[in-house]
Amino acid sequence: EIVMTQSPATLSVSPGERATLSCRASQSVSSNLAWYQQKPGQAPRLLIYGASTRATGIPARFSGSGSGTEFTLTISSLQSEDFAVYYCQQYNNWPLITFGPGTKVDIK
Amino acid sequence: EVQLVQSGAEVKKPGESLKISCKGSGYSFTSYWIGWVRQMPGKGLEWMGIIYPGDSDTRYSPSFQGQVTISADKSISTAYLQWSSLKASDTAMYYCARRSSYGHNFDYWGQGTLVTVSS
Numbered sequence: 001e002i003v004m005t006q007s008p009a010t011l012s013v014s015p016g017e018r019a020t021l022s023c024r025a026s027q028s029v030s031s032n033l034a035w036y037q038q039k040p041g042q043a044p045r046l047l048i049y050g051a052s053t054r055a056t057g058i059p060a061r062f063s064g065s066g067s068g069t070e071f072t073l074t075i076s077s078l079q080s081e082d083f084a085v086y087y088c089q090q091y092n093n094w095p096l097i098t099f100g101p102g103t104k105v106d107i108k
Numbered sequence: 109e110v111q112l113v114q115s116g117a118e119v120k121k122p123g124e125s126l127k128i129s130c131k132g133s134g135y136s137f138t139s140y141w142i143g144w145v146r147q148m149p150g151k152g153l154e155w156m157g158i159i160y161p162g163d164s165d166t167r168y169s170p171s172f173q174g175q176v177t178i179s180a181d182k183s184i185s186t187a188y189l190q191w192s193s194l195k196a197s198d199t200a201m202y203y204c205a206r207r208s209s210y211g212h213n214f215d216y217w218g219q220g221t222l223v224t225v226s227s
Contacts (some may be wrong), residue, residue, distance in 0.1 A: 001170070034213035036153075043203055043217035044145075044153065049210050056215075087153055091212035095167035097143075097155040 002026050002093050004100035006086075012108040019075040021103045023088035028068045032092035035064055035073045038102075039084045047086075048073065075105075083107055110134040112142075112204050112218035119224045120194050127190035128221045130204030137185035138162040141207035143214060144178060144189045148200045158207065159187055194225045 003026040013019045023033065031051040036044040046055040048064035051071060061076040075082055088100040115129040130142060143158040157168040161180040168178070180187040187204055202221050205214035 032211055034211075036214075038153075043220055044205075044214075045217070046208070046213060046215050049208060049213045049215075053210070055208075089153075089155075089213060094212050095158065096169065097158075097212055099153040099155065102152045 001096055002029060002090050002098050004088055004090055004098050006088060006100040006103045008103060009101070010104045010106060012106055013078050014108045015080060016077050017108075019078055019082075019105055021073040021075075021086055021105070023066075023071040023073070023100050025069045025071075025090055029090040029092035031067045032090060033064075033066070033071050034089045034091065035062075036087045036089065037082075037084045038087065044087065078105070110206070110216045112206060112216055114202075114204060114218040114221045117222040117224070119226070121227055122194060122196055122225055124194050124225075125190070125192050126194055126223065127188050128202060128223065130187045130189075130218050132185045132187070132206065135206075138182050140209075141212075142180065142187040143205050143207060144176075144187075145203045145205060145214075146172075146200045147203065147220075156189070156202075158212075161185075161187065194223075196225050196227075198223060199225045 005024045007022045033051045035048040038044040052064045085102045085104045087102045144156040146154045156172040157178045159166045159178045161182045177190045204218040206216040208215035
C-alpha cells in the first residue's frame with residue numbers, strides 16, 4: 001500500500017497570505033495525485049487532479065505541482081472561504097487508492 | 109447537472125444489517141465508476157471500494173474486503189453499500205463519489221450518509 005503523508009497537520013494563515021501545503025508518497029505515484037478541500041459539514045470537493053490540473057470551476061489561486069513522491073498545493077492569496085481541511089489522494093496504485101491524513105488551514 | 113443523492117441518516121444496533129444508497133442523475137450512470145469513502149468522526153478520508161455500474165465490476169480496499177458489500181442497480185441509477193452485521197466501529201459518515209474522466213479521482217460527491225451504531 002502506498003502511504004501518503006501531509007505536512008503540516010495545521011497551517012495558520014492570515015487572509016490574503018499565501019499557503020503552501022505538502023504531500024508526500026511512500027513511493028512514486030507519477031502525476032496521479034489529486035487534492036480535495038473539505039469544509040465542516042460538507043462533502044469533499046475536487047480541486048486538482050493530475051497533480052497540477054485545476055478541476056472545473058476551481059479558482060486560479062489554487063495551484064498544484066510536483067511529481068513522483070513530492071507534491072505541493074499552493075493557495076496564492078487566502079480568502080475567507082478557503083479555510084478548510086485539504087486532503088491529497090494518490091490513484092497511481094489502482095485499485096489501492098489512498099488519501100493523506102489532511103492539512104487543516106485555519107485563521108491566524 | 110450531475111448529482112449524487114444519498115439516503116438519509118441511520119441509527120442501528122450492533123449486529124443489525126444495513127444498506128445505504130446513492131442515486132446518480134444528470135449523467136450516464138453506467139459509464140462512470142462510483143466509489144465509497146468512509147470518514148469516521150473527526151478523522152480523515154478512507155477509500156472503501158468502487159463499482160462500475162455498467163457491468164458491476166467491483167474492487168475493494170483490502171481494509172474493507174469482506175466487511176462490506178458494494179452493489180449497483182443500473183435500472184434505477186443507484187449504487188449501494190451494505191453491511192450484514194454492524195459494529196460500533198462502523199459509526200461514520202459515508203460518501204459516495206463519481207470517478208472523474210481523468211483518472212481515479214472523484215469529481216462529484218454525494219452529501220454523505222451518517223451511520224450511527226450504538227446499543
